[in-house]
Every structure is written in C-alpha cells, then in structure tokens.
Amino acid sequence: MAIWSTQIRLTAPVNIAVGEVDMHTVQISWDEVEHATSYGVLVYEVNGAEPIRCEHSEMIEVEITGLCANQCYDVAVIAYYDKEEKHIESEPSEKINLQTLSPKLGQIESIQATAIG
Numbered sequence: 631m632a633i634w635s636t637q638i639r640l641t642a643p644v645n646i647a648v649g650e651v652d653m654h655t656v657q658i659s660w661d662e663v664e665h666a667t668s669y670g671v672l673v674y675e676v677n678g679a680e681p682i683r684c685e686h687s688e689m690i691e692v693e694i695t696g697l698c699a700n701q702c703y704d705v706a707v708i709a710y711y712d713k714e715e716k717h718i719e720s721e722p723s724e725k726i727n728l729q730t731l732s733p734k735l736g737q738i739e740s741i742q743a744t745a746i747g
Contacts, residue, residue, distance in 0.1 A: 640720035700732030
C-alpha cells in the first residue's frame with residue numbers, strides 16, 4: 631500500500647490593491663491564493679517593523695476601519711491554510727503604501743458632548 635504525503639505550499643498574495651479610501655476606512659483587495667482558506671491583512675505604521683493590527687478575511691478583500699485621518703500606512707497580506715489540523719501561512723506580500731483622506735477645511739471630524747451638573 632502506498633502512502634501519499636501532500637505538502638501544501640502557499641504563495642504570497644499578489645496584486646494588492648487599494649479600493650475606496652476615506653478619512654478612517656480603506657478597502658484592500660488581492661488575487662486569490664491557491665489552497666488558502668483565509669487571509670490576514672497586516673497594517674503597519676509607515677516603515678514600521680511590527681504590524682499595529684491584523685484584519686482577517688475569508689474573502690479576497692477586506693475593509694479596514696478605525697484608521698486615523700490624513701495618516702500614511704503600509705499594508706501587507708498573508709495567506710492562511712487552516713484545515714485537517716494543519717496551520718500553514720505564506721510569506722507576507724510586498725507592502726503597499728496608502729494614505730487616508732484628511733478632513734476638508736471647516737469639516738468637523740468628531741464631536742463629543744458632556745453633561746454638566
């Protein structure tokens with residue numbers, strides 16, 4: 631009886647693209663990676679060595695919210711395979727750079743009310 635061993639290798643995601651951008655939100659998409667079951671989108675401060683957050687997605691796109699206005703970020707994507715008690719991850723994609731929008735002159739970005747008395 632022959633025993634077959636399958637080694638799954640994931641390539642780094644490619645064609646990382648920035649979609650819609652506003653002051654606090656950005657949409658990121660990429661090409662599907664063969665055998666990937668999910669993805670992690672790593673968000674870095676510009677030239678940062680460690681990610682400041684990671685968003686997970688089972689699709690080839692993600693919306694990242696809660697970002698600071700008029701701020702530059704680097705973004706990379708990792709492909710994951712999580713099945714049959716195996717966890718495999720790809721190398722991160724090349725980082726792309728993006729910038730959130732800045733408020734328009736006279737635009738109120740947020741307001742907070744406090745009760746007195």
